[in-house]
Amino acid sequence: MSEPSYRRMDVDERRAQLLERGAELFTSHRYDELSMNKIATEVGISKALLYHYFPSKQAFFEETLSAWAERLRVRTEPDPNLPPVEQLTASLDAFLGLVEENSGAYRNLIQSATAVAEIRDLVEEVRRATAERILSGLYPAGAPPKARTAVSGWLWFMDGACLNWIEHRDIEREELRDLLLGVLMGSLIATGSPPELPQVS
């Protein structure tokens, strides 16, 4: 007589579909540009169903990006066999590569990252953890306060420089990487307590 007005899907299948489409949408639009209604319409379901699978917009956002976060974590994971500075260089290279490949998504993230309180907290947490990783790598015996301030600021520097890089694209990736490295080392020297590193041959 009449065809069904909606299609019933297996829970896991539906969930996977929502996560996939969500990742597409959230990497191509800012967080605050997308309403749950728009997302649902885009996917072809009702907003209520979206809320049936995810408790809130923020939770949905986080889950869609968890695959990305994992990719970032893996690609920037430092190799503990390398000396500290080379670990940093490699991580930075990987990070900049990811940013370059997905500049639009990165810009949207950083901007909406700060565009919404919950997302801001999320990014701040990532920054805090990254700072910790860097500090414990460079100051195994414990980092002085000024070094912490310097690294914390440097992470902001990195985002600012990356946004500028994406916008203008007038320097090479290697140049940016060396600039960032130089700034980090320069800042730590400026604290008066530079890390003790094995001499570069």
Next chain:
Amino acid sequence: MSEPSYRRMDVDERRAQLLERGAELFTSHRYDELSMNKIATEVGISKALLYHYFPSKQAFFEETLSAWAERLRVRTEPDPNLPPVEQLTASLDAFLGLVEENSGAYRNLIQSATAVAEIRDLVEEVRRATAERILSGLYPAGAPPKARTAVSGWLWFMDGACLNWIEHRDIEREELRDLLLGVLMGSLIATGSPPELPQVS
């Protein structure tokens, strides 16, 4: 018979009142924490009257902070008679002083600064103008791209370091100032095109 249900005020008087109370509210709460309804209730008027005096929430926000922006501009205005680095030092000192005196307001600004698209654009414009001022002071003949990237990143560094400073308060203002100066100079040296400065005696 019955007392008036509202008080009629002179336009200028009302406007001044709204700006004053608005500044109080916006420096003690984040942009997204305050609704136009709350503001109106707080002042004791209707939301519609708020919109009679200001075209939008964003415009109201900007106008309430214009006095602040002016104060910032005046206090950080560099003295053109001083050498470039001392201009920077003095501006930085003034800036950090303002931040220290109004740390809550600063944190709210930077956070809500980024909390809403329009405000983010506003802060980015301030950053852009500041970068321009610094670059033209250090590179009168024109700044190379890497220097622009470095200064742009450094302004983010400054905000990041200031937030960290406010949060922890574990270093002195002079230390932070010197750290910031050192990082800026260090970054410019790291670009490979340091500014040509008169030698410090």
Next chain:
DNA sequence: TACGGTGTTGACCGTCGGTCAATAAGCACC
């Protein structure tokens, strides 16, 4: 005391994130 200009308001709009009882898809069984 009546007038009128204008400062001020309540009621309304569309959209937001979020909730809930009611509905219907589609499999299992007869």
Next chain:
DNA sequence: GGTGCTTATTGACCGACGGTCAACACCGTA
């Protein structure tokens, strides 16, 4: 091929948001 059951899915609703508008009422003036 019908019938029932599980449960995936939905329309309708909520309070709050930024924003708009015609109508109202305060108060100086004549």
